[in-house]
Amino acid sequence: MDESRRRAWDWLEIGPAWIPRTGAPELETDAGARHVPGATGAGAQDAAGVADIAVMNWESLRAEVTACQRCALAGTRTQTVFGVGSPQARCLVVGEAPGAEEDRRGEPFVGRAGQLLDRMLAAIGCSRERDVFIANVLKCRPPGNRDPLPAEVAACQHFLARQVELVAPAVIVVLGRFAAQSVLETDASIASLRGQRHSYRAGSAQIPVVVTYHPAYLLRNPLDKGKAWRDLCLAAELLRATPGAMPLG
Numbered sequence: 269m270d271e272s273r274r275r276a277w278d279w280l281e282i283g284p285a286w287i288p289r290t291g292a293p294e295l296e297t298d299a300g301a302r303h304v305p306g307a308t309g310a311g312a313q314d315a316a317g318v319a320d321i322a323v324m325n326w327e328s329l330r331a332e333v334t335a336c337q338r339c340a341l342a343g344t345r346t347q348t349v350f351g352v353g354s355p356q357a358r359c360l361v362v363g364e365a366p367g368a369e370e371d372r373r374g375e376p377f378v379g380r381a382g383q384l385l386d387r388m389l390a391a392i393g394c395s396r397e398r399d400v401f402i403a404n405v406l407k408c409r410p411p412g413n414r415d416p417l418p419a420e421v422a423a424c425q426h427f428l429a430r431q432v433e434l435v436a437p438a439v440i441v442v443l444g445r446f447a448a449q450s451v452l453e454t455d456a457s458i459a460s461l462r463g464q465r466h467s468y469r470a471g472s473a474q475i476p477v478v479v480t481y482h483p484a485y486l487l488r489n490p491l492d493k494g495k496a497w498r499d500l501c502l503a504a505e506l507l508r509a510t511p512g513a514m515p516l517g
């Protein structure tokens with residue numbers, strides 16, 4: 269058994285009885301596109317802030333997020349969660365919002381869901397520290413882990429948009445329904461969004477997007493790990509297809 273297959277079986281927890289999918293990833297249609305900084309919902313006061321964010325470098329952006337008071341979540345958070353990983357990553361992973369543990373530690377995807385995400389990434393030869401940058405749509409925790417409100421997403425989306433521009437990843441992997449709907453600006457279900465290639469417009473670039481299940485969902489619904497594995501294979505194919513792509517395990 270080669271190492272990459274062993275890692276895949278490890279996180280799928282299905283052992284050698286599993287029969288790997290062969291051939292090219294299914295469905296490669298562009299089913300969504302969005303635009304980036306400064307494009308939506310800004311009043312006169314907000315517009316100046318958005319314009320500033322759109323030209324920030326990485327450290328300025330991090331400092332802006334750390335001090336951000338743009339929505340009510342600033343009053344309930346312990347700290348902001350900017351993201352973790354390499355700013356030069358070829359794969360950008362996007363989740364919904366920090367949970368309680370992330371709020372305490374200031375890092376996205378910690379705890380059991382984070383461990384599963386690390387195993388998902390390892391299954392395609394990626395590590396959290398080296399190969400990906402992990403961020404959320406919202407940088408602050410919604411109280412009680414409720415769904416983010418539209419006003420909170422509108423206030424915060426420019427930070428993620430600028431992160432996408434600065435990282436300029438070869439692929440964006442979006443985890444879960446809420447993040448997928450936010451990134452792709454759609455109301456479509458995750459069942460209809462996963463399993464295919466979408467597109468995110470960042471400036472003049474069109475960045476491929478793959479949607480899959482959130483690790484927390486997969487912990488509750490392990491039978492869907494097979495579908496998530498196919499999504500990860502699609503992301504790996506897109507990474508390999510990009511010039512200068514990192515070697516994948």
Ligand code: SF4
Pocket residue numbers: 333336337338339340341342348406407408420423424
């Ligand atoms: S969620 Fe985003 S917009 Fe709201 S306070 Fe936090 S960083 Fe600012």
